[in-house]
Amino acid sequence: AADQEAALKDANNWAHPRGQHNNNGYSALAQINKGNVKNLKAAWTFATGVNRGHEGSPVVVGNMMYVHTAFPNNVYALDLNDNQKIVWSYFPKQDPSVQAVLCCDNVSRGLGYGDGKIYLQQNDGMLVALDAKTGAKVWDVKNTDPKVGATNTNAPHVIKDKVLTGCSGAEFGVRCFIAAYNLKDGSLAWKAFSTGPDSEVLIGADFNKENPSYSALSVYQDVNGGNKQGGSFKAVAADQIKGGEKELGTRTWLKPQAVKDGWQHGGGSVWGWWPYDARTNLVYYGTGNPSVWNPDVRPGDNKWSMTIFARDLDTGVAKWGMQMTPHDEWDYDGINEVILFDKGGKTYAWHHDRNGFIYTWQAGNGTLVAAEKVHPFVNWATGVDLKTGVPDKLASASTHQDYNAKGVCPAALGTKDQQPAAYSPKTGLMYTPLNHVCMTYEPVESKYVAGQPWVGATLTMFAGPDGVMGGFGAYDPMTNKKVWYNKEKFSAWGGALTTASNIVFYGTLDRWFKAVDAQSGKELWKFQVGSGVIGNAFTYGNKGKQYVGVLSGIGGWAGVAMNLGMTNDTDALGAAGGYKELTKYNAAPGGGALNVFSL
Numbered sequence: 001a002a003d004q005e006a007a008l009k010d011a012n013n014w015a016h017p018r019g020q021h022n023n024n025g026y027s028a029l030a031q032i033n034k035g036n037v038k039n040l041k042a043a044w045t046f047a048t049g050v051n052r053g054h055e056g057s058p059v060v061v062g063n064m065m066y067v068h069t070a071f072p073n074n075v076y077a078l079d080l081n082d083n084q085k086i087v088w089s090y091f092p093k094q095d096p097s098v099q100a101v102l103c104c105d106n107v108s109r110g111l112g113y114g115d116g117k118i119y120l121q122q123n124d125g126m127l128v129a130l131d132a133k134t135g136a137k138v139w140d141v142k143n144t145d146p147k148v149g150a151t152n153t154n155a156p157h158v159i160k161d162k163v164l165t166g167c168s169g170a171e172f173g174v175r176c177f178i179a180a181y182n183l184k185d186g187s188l189a190w191k192a193f194s195t196g197p198d199s200e201v202l203i204g205a206d207f208n209k210e211n212p213s214y215s216a217l218s219v220y221q222d223v224n225g226g227n228k229q230g231g232s233f234k235a236v237a238a239d240q241i242k243g244g245e246k247e248l249g250t251r252t253w254l255k256p257q258a259v260k261d262g263w264q265h266g267g268g269s270v271w272g273w274w275p276y277d278a279r280t281n282l283v284y285y286g287t288g289n290p291s292v293w294n295p296d297v298r299p300g301d302n303k304w305s306m307t308i309f310a311r312d313l314d315t316g317v318a319k320w321g322m323q324m325t326p327h328d329e330w331d332y333d334g335i336n337e338v339i340l341f342d343k344g345g346k347t348y349a350w351h352h353d354r355n356g357f358i359y360t361w362q363a364g365n366g367t368l369v370a371a372e373k374v375h376p377f378v379n380w381a382t383g384v385d386l387k388t389g390v391p392d393k394l395a396s397a398s399t400h401q402d403y404n405a406k407g408v409c410p411a412a413l414g415t416k417d418q419q420p421a422a423y424s425p426k427t428g429l430m431y432t433p434l435n436h437v438c439m440t441y442e443p444v445e446s447k448y449v450a451g452q453p454w455v456g457a458t459l460t461m462f463a464g465p466d467g468v469m470g471g472f473g474a475y476d477p478m479t480n481k482k483v484w485y486n487k488e489k490f491s492a493w494g495g496a497l498t499t500a501s502n503i504v505f506y507g508t509l510d511r512w513f514k515a516v517d518a519q520s521g522k523e524l525w526k527f528q529v530g531s532g533v534i535g536n537a538f539t540y541g542n543k544g545k546q547y548v549g550v551l552s553g554i555g556g557w558a559g560v561a562m563n564l565g566m567t568n569d570t571d572a573l574g575a576a577g578g579y580k581e582l583t584k585y586n587a588a589p590g591g592g593a594l595n596v597f598s599l
């Protein structure tokens with residue numbers, strides 16, 4: 001959309017959920033710098049009136065800021081030139097029962113802007129376009145059906161003449177997808193499923209042309225019968241993987257299965273932040289875990305769950321796709337954001353996966369150039385083969401029905417979850433929030449019933465070897481080696497912002513909003529906000545002044561148990577035990593607020 005493209009050119013705006021199409025979470029604004037950041041003060045705050053987890057960030061275009069909330073996903077348009085007066089508000093009427101089919105708290109990751117409209121993806125599946133000036137509904141369309149457990153939590157992504165949205169529900173056996181709607185009228189442009197026939201996954205003839213091994217029928221050999229206790233999987237040698245196979249979205253779901261044709265209930269949710277490269281017209285995103293979490297009842301690699309896809313924006317057809325965790329045994333969803341960056345005249349796609357590896361590909365063709373463990377505690381695989389992308393699994397971490405696998409690192413919520421990392425073209429470094437959590441994981445038998453939870457595993461979570469639950473680190477994206485690393489008491493569950501003045505901002509679950517030195521990680525400033533932060537730091541300029549802000553309001557997977565008052569270790573898929581100390585720092589449920597700072 002022309003108005004969006006114009007807005008993106010002005011650094012005073014924050015017109016995209018992650019700043020720009022490249023997902024960098026970077027701002028060219030530099031008024032707040034290393035010398036003066038210690039003088040940052042609260043400029044204004046806004047209580048959203050909604051309890052529970054507040055993810056993402058507002059969108060800023062000119063004098064207008066658009067703020068979203070957790071369920072029921074209210075939207076406020078504030079006039080930054082008139083003391084943040086409310087110009088319009090939108091209160092969706094959603095069936096409260098939708099809350100019961102959201103896996104990991106009532107979250108929403110934000111709004112899209114373009115073609116004179118603000119786009120809201122409601123939790124109940126409705127994608128809504130609102131007139132940016134008046135808030136009047138221009139069109140709406142039903143994207144998912146909560147009756148079968150299909151919901152939405154992602155921010156809509158406006159790219160050219162389309163708005164992209166996803167699908168949540170891998171804990172309910174939903175067959176998920178990414179969909180593109182036309183900005184003008186909400187008509188469907190294309191829809192690409194994560195599992196199923198090539199015609200529905202939108203896999204064309206040239207798919208993975210440069211890396212045919214990514215399209216292999218099977219990348220593991222069973223050891224002692226991989227799908228039962230005592231068995232495990234060993235990676236097939238790289239030179240024995242030929243690949244170039246078709247219809248893997250059905251053929252890698254072998255029998256016997258918990259449900260007939262497992263791919264029909266195969267999960268592969270899509271709910272992250274999706275970058276776009278106008279030079280190649282490719283959009284990038286990741287797919288989530290295969291349903292059900294019990295791996296023994298879905299033998300095979302379960303493609304295309306756990307995959308990074310690059311698709312043509314106009315047609316949706318996939319150019320390349322690499323599955324990071326074939327035959328997932330731990331819920332290591334591949335949905336985390338891709339970040340695009342340029343180096344030496346080439347464009348690369350970077351991704352910190354839940355499985356504990358950080359990947360860098362050539363963005364155009366998917367050739368893997370680096371894959372490294374985020375932290376030595378990652379113990380389910382020794383490494384990733386750069387030619388095939390296949391992780392070499394360790395038998396010691398294999399999980400099987402009715403067997404409690406202990407000490408698996410990372411935990412299901414990964415070394416990073418929804419909280420997006422940031423990239424600075426100035427320092428050339430990636431800044432990533434980190435989880436430092438390990439788990440026990442016991443797959444159990446579970447029967448599929450439409451609209452009912454279909455998880456199939458019981459887990460507990462606990463701090464990793466450093467004795468803390470989180471951290472925040474800087475990584476060189478060409479090698480994925482660590483440059484600096486700060487420990488955090490809890491997972492850093494909020495998204496990062498970096499600026500041209502070489503500062504990095506992020507929030508923590510124990511109520512701090514922090515600024516650190518992008519080169520050294522040294523803490524420069526912090527402020528205590530009203531509730532734990534799971535939102536993304538963002539910045540904007542108004543009348544020559546730079547502002548930096550963040551939503552507070554604890555929740556998400558890490559905070560959902562405390563929001564609901566759950567106390568058994570295994571409640572909220574293990575979060576209740578793992579994050580029980582959060583109740584010492586937060587009221588429950590957490591109240592949502594926007595916090596904005598300036599010099």
Ligand SMILES: O=C(O)c1cc(C(=O)O)c2c(n1)C(=O)C(=O)c1cc(C(=O)O)[nH]c1-2
Pocket residue numbers: 055103104105107152153154167168169170171269270271288289333412413417418555556557558
């Ligand atoms: O499989 C899914 O459909 C699905 C959806 C979501 C979601 O929509 O928030 C999460 C997850 N899975 C998930 O695995 C996960 O770790 C997670 C964390 C969060 C969060 O907001 O903190 N959501 C989700």
